[in-house]
Amino acid sequence: MRRNPTVPLKEEVKYGHGFFRGEKCPLSGEDGVLVMSPRHLDQFGRVMAGVLRHFPDRFDLEMDKQGWIEASEFIDAVKSQRRHFHYLETKHLQAVVETDPKGRYQLKNGRLRATYAHTLDLDLDLPTDKNPEHLYFACSKDDSIEYIEHGLYPGDRNMVHLSSTRLNALEAGRHIIGKPIVLLVDVRAAEEADCAIMKAGTTVYLVKELPGDFLKKLPDST
Secondary structure, three states: OOOOOOOOEEEEOOOOOEEEEOOOOOOOOOOOEEEEOHHHHHHHHHHHHHHHHOOHHHHOOOOOOOOOEEHHHHHHHHHHHOHHHOOOOHHHHHHHHHHOOOOOEEEEOOEEEEOOOOOOOOOOOOOOOOOOOEEEEEEOHHHHHHHHHHOEOOOOOOOEEEEOOHHHHHHHHHOOOOOOEEEEEEHHHHHHOOOOOEEOOOOEEEEOOEOHHHEEEOOOOO
């Protein structure tokens, strides 16, 4: 089905509330100034995700082991390969990063990166403090038995992705499973066993692998 994006990216300049997604600023109710049209925001988001998570080489970009690339080089590469983004500036990167509802990107000291969902082999340096006591993981009923016995290991991504709430896990799981089972992760026990759990987004946490001893099936998780 063809995508039909409807949400623009704007900046509220009258009262200085900054960037927002939607027709009106949620703080002031002002219309704001257009930064990216809905179609360009959707297209740019897909380019950004692809380059930063999967294929920086297709845009001739160098990425370090923590997933960082030079923001200026990224801008130049996108403008070169996607001519309709000829207007792209650092401001547009900042707007996309600051308004991303899932907190998937970081723009810092002139460098840009995605914080999760990589298929690249990276060594991410994300926060490991202030983790909640429990996290959640969605899977099929058959897989839940396997995971509780043998633990969680990365699949097509380079890290295991955990969710901050049961609802978040269900939403993530339903995209690929339909009727997922939710596993409860004992974060404190895992940390005591030297499993480094990192916060990667608004609701997403990462871990290299997780022994089954720290997993428990939740009742009525479908």
